[in-house]
Each structure stands twice: as structure tokens, then as C-alpha cells.
Amino acid sequence: MTTFETDAVSQTPRGEAARTSEQPVRWSVPLALLACVLLAFFDKISIAALFSDEQFQQAMGIGFDTTRLGLLMSVFLLSYGFSSVFLSGLGDRIAPVKLLTGMMVVWCVLMALMGITHSYAGMMALRILLGIAEGPLFPLAFAIIRHAFPARLQARATMMWLLGTPLGAAIGFPLSIWLLNAFGWQSTFFTMALLTLPVLALVRIGLRHVRMQPARGRETASADERRTARRELFASPHFWMICVFNIAFLTYLWGINGWLPGYLIKGKGIHLEHAGWMSSLPFIAMLLGEAIGAWLSDRMDRRALACFISMAGAAAGLALVLNLSGPLPTIAAMSFSTFMWGVGAPNIFALLAKATRPGVSATAGGIFNGLGNFAGALSPVVMGALIAFTHSMDSGLLFLVAIAALGCALLLPLLTRY
Missing domain, CATH: 1.20.1250.20 (MFS general substrate transporter like domains)
Incomplete structure (x- = not known):
């Protein structure tokens, strides 16, 4: 894919003018990111559907303790924000397909472990780890779109993957509630873990052409250059x-x-x-x-x-x-x-x-x-x-x-x- 450098005065991507027919815009990129954001949002909100479920409360050993139930969401948000700030720099150093693949494998394992956890402390720890694993997703998606699309198309490409959040709410809550009522609380976690597999395949296919090269075409940027930037x-x-x-x-x-x-x-x-x-x-x-x-x-x-x-x-x-x-x-x-x-x-x-x-x-x-x-x-x-x-x-x-x-x-x- 084309590399985009930004002029300090004009703020115009220099690489846009160089795009040729051999370097097409690939809308499979934001579509793959949309699937990834949808999956991440499912993982994020699935636990909220369980707060009123007595079997889940008994498994955690806390009853209907609203404070402790709410903490399961709060600790996720705190670790998510921390990870987004401090770990997103990995996206400037690791190839996006490799980084997203690793992140999604971790999500899958964590969701499966939540399905077999019968400890409130264990569930808290897993929610914290999930927040850390999901934190770099939005920054990475932003970086991928910036490198894969010319400036004139970036808002439309960004909109496509951002729709994963409202669509995730519209689909994720009903899906989680149906699974809970039909198969029990553990099925919500196992289903989300299984959904990782087709989404991972979409990401591998959709992002296979993305090559995020540093400025001036070099394959790696020196540590000094990164520190200066x-x-x-x-x-x-x-x-x-x-x-x-x-x-x-x-x-x-x-x-x-x-x-x-x-x-x-x-x-x-x-x-x-x-x-x-x-x-x-x-x-x-x-x-x-x-x-x-x-x-x-x-x-x-x-x-x-x-x-x-x-x-x-x-x-x-x-x-x-x-x-x-x-x-x-x-x-x-x-x-x-x-x-x-x-x-x-x-x-x-x-x-x-x-x-x-x-x-x-x-x-x-x-x-x-x-x-x-x-x-x-x-x-x-x-x-x-x-x-x-x-x-x-x-x-x-x-x-x-x-x-x-x-x-x-x-x-x-x-x-x-x-």
C-alpha cells in the first residue's frame, strides 16, 4: 500500500498523488476492521446482560451486589483506557495483521476462560486483562486507515469501522440475552470465543495487503526518529x-x-x-x-x-x-x-x-x-x-x-x- 507522508505546512498527504491503478483503494480493510470492532464490542458488553442472572451471581458468590457487579464493567473500562494510552505505540512498530491476530487470539482465550470461571476475583482479573488486550484496537484501526486510504476518503473509511460500536450495541445485547435465556450464562462467553474464529479469518483476508511503511520508504524507523516524532x-x-x-x-x-x-x-x-x-x-x-x-x-x-x-x-x-x-x-x-x-x-x-x-x-x-x-x-x-x-x-x-x-x-x- 501507499505510504503517506504529511507536509508540515500544508498537512496534505504526499503519497495520495502517487496512487496508481496498481495501488487500488481496498474497502475490504474497513470492512475487516468493522467485524473486529463488532466482536470487541460483543466481548465488552456481554457481561452486562448477566448482572440480573441469579445463576451467574451464585457462580461468582456475590448475590445481587450492584457495586461489585458494576465493578466488573468499571475495571474493564479503566484497564481499556490505560492500555489505549500506554500500549497503542505497538501499532507503530508491529505489522498490523500480526498485532491484530495476536490481540484476537488473546480475546478468544480470555472469553473461554470467563466461561469456566466460578470466582469473582478470577472474573475481575480476566476483565482487566480483556481491557488491556482490547485497548490498542481503535488506535490501530485509525493508523491502518490513515496508511491505507488517501485523505479524501479517510472519513468514509473511518465511518465504516466506527459503525461497529452502535451496531454492536444493537446486536450484542439481544444476542447475549437470548443465549443467556436459552443456554445459560456460560454460553455467552463461549459463543463470543467461537465468533473470534470467523472474524480472525476476515481480518487475515481483508488486511493482507496493508503494509504500513515508515516515512521515506524505509522498512524500519530508528529509535531516534521515533523519539523525535x-x-x-x-x-x-x-x-x-x-x-x-x-x-x-x-x-x-x-x-x-x-x-x-x-x-x-x-x-x-x-x-x-x-x-x-x-x-x-x-x-x-x-x-x-x-x-x-x-x-x-x-x-x-x-x-x-x-x-x-x-x-x-x-x-x-x-x-x-x-x-x-x-x-x-x-x-x-x-x-x-x-x-x-x-x-x-x-x-x-x-x-x-x-x-x-x-x-x-x-x-x-x-x-x-x-x-x-x-x-x-x-x-x-x-x-x-x-x-x-x-x-x-x-x-x-x-x-x-x-x-x-x-x-x-x-x-x-x-x-x-x-
Whole structure:
């Protein structure tokens, strides 16, 4: 595949112009990454379906202890964020197919071990190891797309594998619940382990042409060059601005994921029998936003502007929700907000690519993804505390509006450059 070098002034991939018919764009790459992200999301959420299962509680020896059950998810998120920050640099040194293959083999083994574990401490340890093993996935996917696609197609290619997260939620929860009810809690882990095998085959086939070469065509970069590139990355104010913007971006996502159904029921008085299908409409709108935003931004190549408009639109939609009543107007405004957020999702990775050098793609993506998930995962907790303190569901949405406004302000210096 073509190697892309970034000009320090223009931020334009030099290798794009050199692409020939012998170096085609291969859409099998993001499709393989989509399958990988789907599998990882299944592994991530499968345990949530077990929290109310008495047999699982008895096997762990904890009963319905919500704190200890919740910790099984929390320790995963913490180790995932840690791994994303500190281990993603492996993607700049190890061939992507080899690294992904090794990661997926570890996922398979860990899921199988969870299926035979009858110890809470053992399950905690395995969840921590799973978080460490999955942490480099998003940074690696970002680096692969950056090297395998010209800049004009990167948002669309990124959108394809990012869809694995909402699709994973839409498919993974029903699948886990069905397996639990039909075959018992252990079957959920064993099934996820078996699903690794066909996904691994897709990854081996889909990524077989990817060759992530360092700049200027050399097969390996010296340790001095890597250290220099990392120093430039860490000293870049634009890189850190984008990282902080991503914190605001993911704070919105985690806040909406955690509180949307509760807000519709408690905050707007929408009846429980209506809230189920209504609460899914904003996420359908989010998917549409991702697809449309990726296509438009690749045509315009104004990544910072696209992210700015996305976050500003999401905040405006939430502000509108606060001033509306009735099920249909409320859900329409909420769907507009999530649609606008979706417009920015693929663009934020493309913005990161424009602001950083190719040689540290995985390192940059790891810090970017890890910090965003660390801080974003606190959003539901902060919103819950605000709601409890003010006795108003609206205070949670006001928090998201304020965070979105802060994110927009951070992008102002980048609008004309990227």
C-alpha cells in the first residue's frame, strides 16, 4: 500500500498523488476492521446482560451486589483506557495483521476462560486483562486507515469501522440475552470465543495487503526518529486541543447513552411503553449522521469545521429539548442533536490525522482514544450527581450543553488550518 507522508505546512498527504491503478483503494480493510470492532464490542458488553442472572451471581458468590457487579464493567473500562494510552505505540512498530491476530487470539482465550470461571476475583482479573488486550484496537484501526486510504476518503473509511460500536450495541445485547435465556450464562462467553474464529479469518483476508511503511520508504524507523516524532507530538498544542475536544465529544456520547431513556421517562413524562422504541430513534439518527457527515466532509476536506458544526449542532439540539414538551417534539429535537453528533464522529479521526505525523499514528490515536474514554466514562456519574443535587433531570442535559460549548471553543484556533 501507499505510504503517506504529511507536509508540515500544508498537512496534505504526499503519497495520495502517487496512487496508481496498481495501488487500488481496498474497502475490504474497513470492512475487516468493522467485524473486529463488532466482536470487541460483543466481548465488552456481554457481561452486562448477566448482572440480573441469579445463576451467574451464585457462580461468582456475590448475590445481587450492584457495586461489585458494576465493578466488573468499571475495571474493564479503566484497564481499556490505560492500555489505549500506554500500549497503542505497538501499532507503530508491529505489522498490523500480526498485532491484530495476536490481540484476537488473546480475546478468544480470555472469553473461554470467563466461561469456566466460578470466582469473582478470577472474573475481575480476566476483565482487566480483556481491557488491556482490547485497548490498542481503535488506535490501530485509525493508523491502518490513515496508511491505507488517501485523505479524501479517510472519513468514509473511518465511518465504516466506527459503525461497529452502535451496531454492536444493537446486536450484542439481544444476542447475549437470548443465549443467556436459552443456554445459560456460560454460553455467552463461549459463543463470543467461537465468533473470534470467523472474524480472525476476515481480518487475515481483508488486511493482507496493508503494509504500513515508515516515512521515506524505509522498512524500519530508528529509535531516534521515533523519539523525535513522539517529542514533536507531545509538544504540539494542536494535538492536545484535539484530545480535549474528544473528551467533550465522548462526554456527550456516554452521557446520552447513560441517561437518555431515564430522561425521557422522568424528565419529560413519556410513558414507559413508549420510551423503549422512542429511545432508539436518536441512535438511528446518529447512524445516519455518521454516514452523511463522512461523505460530506471527504468532499469538503474541512475536518475542524465539520467537527465544530457537529458539536455546536448537538448542543443546540439539547438546548431545544430543554424547552420543548410532548413526546414527538422532544424526540425530534433529541434526534437532531444525536444526528449532528454523528456528523462529527468520523471527522474527528480525520482531523487527528491532519494534525499529526504518520509515523506516530498509533501513539497519537492511543492517547486521543484513551483520554477521551477515561473522562467520557465519568459523564453518567457526574450527570447523576447533578440530578440528585438539583432534583431536576434537566441539569444533566445542561451539563452536556456546557461541555459541548467548551469543545467548540477549543476548536476555534484550528478552523482555518485543518
